[in-house]
Amino acid sequence: MPDIALATAALSGLNADGLQVILGLIVISDMCLLAAERQRFSIRLIALQGAILGLLPLLVHSGEKDARLIAITALFFLIKAALLPLVLRRTYKKLPPQPPSRPYLGHSLSVLAGLGGFVFSLWLGSRLGDTANPLFSLFFAPAFATIFAGLLLIVARRRALSQMFGYLVMENGIYLLGVPMAQHDAIWLELSVLLDIMVAAFVMGIAVRHIHLAFHSMDVDHFACIKD
Amino acid sequence: MLPYYCVLLLLFGGGLISLALGSRAASLRAASFSMCAASALGLAATLPLLLDGASISGALPLPLPLGACSFTVDPLSAVFLLPVFVLSGISGLLLPSRMLLLCQENPVASGSAGNAHYGKHGFFCCVLSAGMVLTLIASDAVLFLIAWEVMSLVPFFLISPRDKDAAERHAAWMYLVAAHLGALPLLYLFAALTTESGSTGFFAFAAFEGWRNAGLLFLLALVGFGTKAGLVPLHAWIPEAHSCAPAHVTILLSGAILKLGLYGIMRVLTLIGLGDVWWAYALMGAGAFSGILAILLGLVQPGMKRTLAYSSSENIGIICLALGGAMLAMHLQAPTAAALLLAGVFLHIWSHAAFKSLLFLGANAVKDSTHTDAFRLLGGLQKRIPLTGSCMALGSAAIAGIPPLNGFMSELLIYAGFAAGSHAVHGREEAFLFWGGFFMLGAIAGMALFAFTRLFGLGFLGAPRSDAALEVREPCRLMQGALLFLAGLCVLMSLCGALLYTALTPLLHSFARRLSPAFFLPDGALEFGSSILLYYALTGLAITALFSLALLLRKRVVAVNGTAQSPTWDCGYTAPSARMQYSGGSFSHSLALLLRPLIRSRITKPAIQGLFPAEQEARISTPDWSALLWEKLIFHPVELLSDYAKGLQAGLVNIYILYIFITLILALAWALGWS
Numbered sequence: 001m002p003d004i005a006l007a008t009a010a011l012s013g014l015n016a017d018g019l020q021v022i023l024g025l026i027v028i029s030d031m032c033l034l035a036a037e038r039q040r041f042s043i044r045l046i047a048l049q050g051a052i053l054g055l056l057p058l059l060v061h062s063g064e065k066d067a068r069l070i071a072i073t074a075l076f077f078l079i080k081a082a083l084l085p086l087v088l089r090r091t092y093k094k095l096p097p098q099p100p101s102r103p104y105l106g107h108s109l110s111v112l113a114g115l116g117g118f119v120f121s122l123w124l125g126s127r128l129g130d131t132a133n134p135l136f137s138l139f140f141a142p143a144f145a146t147i148f149a150g151l152l153l154i155v156a157r158r159r160a161l162s163q164m165f166g167y168l169v170m171e172n173g174i175y176l177l178g179v180p181m182a183q184h185d186a187i188w189l190e191l192s193v194l195l196d197i198m199v200a201a202f203v204m205g206i207a208v209r210h211i212h213l214a215f216h217s218m219d220v221d222h223f224a225c226i227k228d
Numbered sequence: 229m230l231p232y233y234c235v236l237l238l239l240f241g242g243g244l245i246s247l248a249l250g251s252r253a254a255s256l257r258a259a260s261f262s263m264c265a266a267s268a269l270g271l272a273a274t275l276p277l278l279l280d281g282a283s284i285s286g287a288l289p290l291p292l293p294l295g296a297c298s299f300t301v302d303p304l305s306a307v308f309l310l311p312v313f314v315l316s317g318i319s320g321l322l323l324p325s326r327m328l329l330l331c332q333e334n335p336v337a338s339g340s341a342g343n344a345h346y347g348k349h350g351f352f353c354c355v356l357s358a359g360m361v362l363t364l365i366a367s368d369a370v371l372f373l374i375a376w377e378v379m380s381l382v383p384f385f386l387i388s389p390r391d392k393d394a395a396e397r398h399a400a401w402m403y404l405v406a407a408h409l410g411a412l413p414l415l416y417l418f419a420a421l422t423t424e425s426g427s428t429g430f431f432a433f434a435a436f437e438g439w440r441n442a443g444l445l446f447l448l449a450l451v452g453f454g455t456k457a458g459l460v461p462l463h464a465w466i467p468e469a470h471s472c473a474p475a476h477v478t479i480l481l482s483g484a485i486l487k488l489g490l491y492g493i494m495r496v497l498t499l500i501g502l503g504d505v506w507w508a509y510a511l512m513g514a515g516a517f518s519g520i521l522a523i524l525l526g527l528v529q530p531g532m533k534r535t536l537a538y539s540s541s542e543n544i545g546i547i548c549l550a551l552g553g554a555m556l557a558m559h560l561q562a563p564t565a566a567a568l569l570l571a572g573v574f575l576h577i578w579s580h581a582a583f584k585s586l587l588f589l590g591a592n593a594v595k596d597s598t599h600t601d602a603f604r605l606l607g608g609l610q611k612r613i614p615l616t617g618s619c620m621a622l623g624s625a626a627i628a629g630i631p632p633l634n635g636f637m638s639e640l641l642i643y644a645g646f647a648a649g650s651h652a653v654h655g656r657e658e659a660f661l662f663w664g665g666f667f668m669l670g671a672i673a674g675m676a677l678f679a680f681t682r683l684f685g686l687g688f689l690g691a692p693r694s695d696a697a698l699e700v701r702e703p704c705r706l707m708q709g710a711l712l713f714l715a716g717l718c719v720l721m722s723l724c725g726a727l728l729y730t731a732l733t734p735l736l737h738s739f740a741r742r743l744s745p746a747f748f749l750p751d752g753a754l755e756f757g758s759s760i761l762l763y764y765a766l767t768g769l770a771i772t773a774l775f776s777l778a779l780l781l782r783k784r785v786v787a788v789n790g791t792a793q794s795p796t797w798d799c800g801y802t803a804p805s806a807r808m809q810y811s812g813g814s815f816s817h818s819l820a821l822l823l824r825p826l827i828r829s830r831i832t833k834p835a836i837q838g839l840f841p842a843e844q845e846a847r848i849s850t851p852d853w854s855a856l857l858w859e860k861l862i863f864h865p866v867e868l869l870s871d872y873a874k875g876l877q878a879g880l881v882n883i884y885i886l887y888i889f890i891t892l893i894l895a896l897a898w899a900l901g902w903s
Contacts, residue, residue, distance in 0.1 A: 104882060120893070127900040148889075155886045163881070221880070 016138075022059070023142040025052060026176065027118060030149035033169060034110040034156075037100045042165050043088045050080030053172055056179050060135065072191070079194060080175075084168060084201055091161060091205040095212060101219065105156035113156075117148030135180035146173030158219050160208050164201065171197040229286030229299055231273035232365055236358055238266040243354030250347040256324040259350025263320025263357055270313040270361065278306040281734020285367065295370025295428035303735035304498065305364045307574050308491045311581035312364065314717075315483045316357040318585070318710050322476040323353055325706050329596065330389060330474055349389045353476070356382040360484055364491060367430040369418040376414065379488065380407040380456070386477045387469050399468035405863075406465035410455030414492075417448040421499070433499040434742065442500050446507050449496040450514065457489025458541040459548065460518040460525075461854035467529075470537035471601075475592035475707075478533075479585040482540045487577055490547055497555075498742040505559045511552030512665060519545030519672040521854070524827050527679035528816045528850040532591040532601040535683050536584065539627060539676065543580045546672060547573050550642045553649060553665045558744055562652035563753040565662070568645030570736050571729055571757045576638035578728070579721060583626040583635060586714035590620040593703035593711070594687070598696040603686040603812035605694040613702045617688045619711040624680040626718045629673040632768025634721035637761065642669055644760055675819075682815050691806040722768055725761030813848035820850065828853045 029049045036042045054077030061069055105113065121144035131137050150170025154163045174193060215222040242262020249255035277284065283302035290297040301309070327349055359379030366372040384404045388396035422428050425436040439445060455462040466486075470478055493511075497503075519542050526538030554569035593616050594609060595601045610617035626633035631640075643666060650662035692698050702708060721728065733754055740749050801808070820829045827850055834844030876887075 120897075124896055124900050151885065151889045151892075155882045155889060157882075225879070 019060070019138065022052060022056070023139065026172075027142050027145050030146050030169065031111050031114050033165065034114045034149055034152060035107050037107060039092055039100075039159070039161055039165075042162070043085055043092060046088065046165060046168055047081055047085035049169070049172055050082075050084060051077065053175055053179075054078075054080040056176075060179055075191070076194065079198055080172075084198060087198075087201050087205050088161070088164065088168075091164075091208055094209055095161070101158045103156050103158055103162075105152070110152055110156050113152055114145070114149045117152065118142075118145040121145045121148065133180050139176055139180050143173050143176035146170075146176055149173070158221065160204075160211055164204050164208070167200065167204075168197065229284055229301070229365075231269055232299065232301065232361070233286075233288070235266045235270045235273075235361055238262045238269065239354045239358035239361070242266070243351040243358070246350030246354065247347045249350075253324065253328065253346060255347040255350045256327050259354050260320045260323045262354055263323070264317050266357065266361075267313045267317030267320065270309065271317075274301070274306050274309045274313065277301055278303060278310070278735070279731055281738060292368075292370055292374075295368045297371055298368045298429060299365045299371075300367035300430065301365050303738055304491070304494060307577065307732070307735055308487055309361065309364050311487060311578060312357070312360045312484045315479050315581060315585055316360070318713070319353065319476040319480050320357075322706060322710060323350065325704055326474055326476045327389065329704075345389055345391070349386065352382050352385045356386065356480060360480075360488060363488055369422055369428040369430070369433075372430075373411075373414065373418055376492075377411060379485065380411060383407075383469065383473075383477065383481060383485065387473045389474060389477075393472070396472040399465075399472040403465045403469045406455055406462075410452050410462070413448040413452035417445055417452060417496070420445060420448075430495075430499060437501075439500050442503050443507070445496070445500055446503055447510075449493055450510065453489045453492030453496070454514065455489070456492065457486050457544045457548075458518075458522075459489075459514055459544060460521045460541055461857065463518070463522065463538075463541045464852065464855035464858055466541055467534050467537040467852065470540065470588070471531065471533035475589055475596075478588045478592065482537070482588055483581040483585040486540055486544055487581065490544065490551075490577065493548075494551070494739070498739065502555060502558055502744040502747075505556065508552045508555035508559060509661070511548050511555060512661070513552075515545045515548030515550070515552055516665070516668040516672075517545070518542070519549060519668065520675075521826060523672055523675045523679055524819075524823055525850065525852055527675060527682060528813075528820050528827055528829060528848075530602050530604065530812050532594065532603070532606075532683055532687055533588070534601075535679060536587050536591060539679065540580075540584060542672060542676060543576065543584070543627075546639070546642070546669060547576050547580075549665055549668060550576070550645065553642070553646055553662065555743070556658065556661060557645070557649045557652070558740065558747050560649070560653050560656075560658055561747070562649050563747070563749050564756055565645050565649030565652055566740060566747070567736055567749050567753040568641050568648055568757050568760075570739060571732055572638050572641035572645055574732050574735065575634075575641060575721075575725070575728060579626070579634040579638045579718075582714055582717045582721060583623045583633075586619060586623040586711060586718065587627065589707065589711055589714065590616050590623060593707055594700060596703060597701040598699055600696050603682075606687045606692070606697045607690045607806060607809060608688070608692040608697060609700050610688040612698075612700050615702055615708055616711060619715045620688060621684055622715045622718060624684045626722075628677040628680040630677070632722055632764070632771050634718050634725075637722050637725045637764055639669065639673060640760065640764060641757055644757070648756070678816075678819065682812070686810065686812055686815060690809045693806045693809065723765050725765055726758050729758050729761050817848065820848070 026049060029045055029052075033042055033045050033049075036045060055073065057069065057076065058065065058073040103110065118141065121141040124144060125137060125140040128137065128140060147170050150166045150168070150173055153166030153169055155166075157163055157166065171193065178193075239262055242259055242265075245262070246255040246259040249258055281303050283300060285298065285300040287299065288297040327346060331345065355378065359375055359382055362375035363372065363379050366375050381404070384400050384407070387400040387403055391397065418428075420441070421433050424439060425432050427433070450459075451462065458466040470482055473481055522538045522541035522545055526535045526542060529535045529538060550569045550573045554566045554573065557563075557565035557569060591601055594606070594613070598606065600606070610621075622633070626635040629636040629639050631637075646662045646666035646669070650659040650666070653659050653662070703711075736754065737749055740747050820827050829848055829850045832845070832847040832849075834841075834846050836844060878884075
């Protein structure tokens with residue numbers, strides 16, 4: 001992809017190889033999350049993913065780095081790399097220790113499905129054709145792979161907390177789609193999505209605790225009994 | 229329009245007061261009063277309009293999301309408003325006593341819980357009447373549909389007032405399904421009318437010309453309104469609902485609501501015009517099919533109310549047959565035939581409302597004291613309840629088309645119309661169609677005679693077949709009054725046929741002009757019908773006089789010779805018993821055998837073997853095959869699908885998100901992959 005590499009180099013502060021390494025890291029962290037059995041490890045992975053994503057707007061930005069951009073990047077980094085993992089960790093600590101439960105879809109199968117999602121995203125990206133913003137083509141496949149990984153986590157995991165990881169990873173994917181447009185005001189849209197997710201994480205942190213009190217378990221299987 | 233607004237206000241207000249009074253018996257009285265008052269007011273407002281042939285319009289500045297709150301009462305509405313008001317009045321009058329009786333009958337419902345039904349029942353009775361009036365006076369598609377829905381849905385709450393009986397609940401659900409399915413084509417119909425004409429008003433529809441899919445619109449109206457009117461094979465709800473509902477609701481269902489289906493068809497015809505000639509064929513075909521099949525199914529029913537319910541479908545069939553004939557006559561420029569047939573249609577609508585209500589009230593009166601209406605348990609009722617029996621005899625004679633009563637009066641006009649039509653197009657192929665209609669009507673009337681001979685003979689003559697029949701009592705005074713009133717109405721209508729015809733003349737003119745502006749009914753064409761009815765009334769008087777004379781003579785002879793009493797069926801048997809009488813199945817057995825392809829009776833014959841065979845059972849049952857067909861074609865597959873769809877609702881969030889996931893992937897693949 002020489003043209004994209006050129007365009008990327010022209011647009012971003014980072015060269016195309018560096019960007020691809022970062023995006024590759026994100027995809028790898030997605031796969032690790034799908035493979036992870038222990039929740040504590042998952043939280044760390046989410047923190048790592050959040051740290052990379054939080055810094056991305058700064059890395060991608062081509063022009064002069066003004067104070068506003070730095071402030072926003074700092075805010076993203078704070079929320080994604082620190083605040084959300086802390087909320088998760090707090091919730092995790094509050095729950096009594098439980099042995100890892102068997103997911104609906106096994107870990108190996110989840111990783112395979114995640115890889116399938118990545119291939120599907122690459123195919124979708126190839127169908128997309130030229131975009132006005134060349135960075136978008138580069139970000140598209142990893143972003144969608146992350147969204148799919150998040151959805152897979154929600155669908156495949158049995159524990160409510162693990163499903164929360166899924167929502168966060170999905171949000172990371174949506175965020176990643178928006179990063180190429182970080183130069184414009186679209187970043188405010190990103191911020192609003194992020195704030196939504198953060199509130200959701202807080203609410204879910206509380207809800208998860210209540211669910212545990214009501215059901216004495218975090219298995220979402222038990223929720224089936226409240227359907228009509 | 230002020231009187232009609234007052235009628236609606238009275239009905240809705242009365243309903244709300246009844247609801248507010250709740251479990252007290254006063255709630256029923258409030259509903260009763262408002263229904264009676266509204267009926268009286270409505271009749272006083274409608275009669276002059278009908279006689280003058282005038283139309284009045286009005287609008288209320290009420291905000292509707294679409295359309296407008298506009299009302300019109302034209303002669304066509306007025307014709308249908310009359311039975312609605314008369315029957316609402318009778319229904320309202322009977323409401324308190326019927327409801328109290330119903331709740332006393334059922335020990336479970338007679339406690340505090342039973343009384344809780346009073347307010348709701350009164351409310352829904354009032355709303356049903358209001359819905360019917362609103363349907364008839366609405367002149368805006370949206371308002372009409374709202375009124376139609378109100379009128380369609382409310383009987384669901386009235387069919388089973390105690391909500392205790394499984395059969396009643398089934399009937400109510402069946403009604404609800406039919407009402408919903410019937411409303412679907414109407415939504416399409418009015419949406420199409422609105423889209424093409426660019427307005428929701430009936431006046432705009434009527435002024436618009438050049439409907440693109442007029443044939444489709446007509447078919448939608450025929451199916452949608454035909455479901456409400458109970459045309460076979462769309463009638464499946466009628467036998468269930470009519471046989472389960474209490475008396476004061478049944479008369480509204482059979483006497484008024486079915487007619488609203490006809491009103492709908494006629495109203496749409498006035499809006500989109502006479503159309504192609506195949507419309508007339510379709511209507512005649514649907515009417516003949518409905519008439520023949522319904523009365524055939526009616527004459528093999530095991531109970532009185534079910535027979536009456538099927539006969540309602542049959543009469544609607546007759547009306548559609550005649551309406552189709554009138555449209556054909558208009559196409560062929562045969563004004564006399566058109567006038568006779570149209571007059572027959574409207575007179576039959578009135579006649580049917582009168583005698584069918586009479587018969588349903590009578591059948592309910594029998595059921596109240598015997599707790600059954602099955603022929604195999606009844607018999608010999610005439611001796612025990614002479615008043616109800618005589619009213620039923622009169623009603624049966626009227627509906628079976630025996631002169632000099634009102635049933636044959638309207639049918640005579642239809643016969644004459646078909647004959648005049650065939651005469652007018654003498655030598656052309658269409659003459660066969662008119663003759664076909666003539667003979668179809670003859671066949672239907674003949675079978676109706678058979679069915680009602682069976683109904684009255686098995687129920688009221690002979691000897692009682694069970695102890696239940698011995699318990700029969702005359703109904704309360706109010707009910708007796710209602711029976712006498714309706715019986716009187718039948719007699720009066722047959723004597724005043726010519727007057728009724730005169731009252732209908734403005735409607736005939738306007739209806740024909742609305743259908744086809746080019747068509748004109750000359751006075752000569754109208755006079756013919758009037759003279760027929762005059763002769764009919766005179767002949768009727770003569771027959772009545774002869775009959776009275778014969779009765780007098782008989783009385784005198786009996787007085788001279790004295791009377792001797794002996795058991796029924798005492799002709800040479802040593803031990804006659806009630807079991808020797810015809811049963812419902814055996815009476816219609818020969819006809820059922822003859823017309824087996826149409827009736828599809830299932831006969832289980834006992835296999836008698838050996839010299840001393842054990843006790844065996846023979847059974848003749850006639851399930852309604854058209855209803856079964858619907859069940860097989862629609863309801864069963866839908867049930868299967870619904871059962872399968874229940875599996876989709878697993879109750880697991882994961883699965884629900886998986887659905888979103890799959891949808892997302894498919895949507896993306898579709899949007900990006902194949903675009």
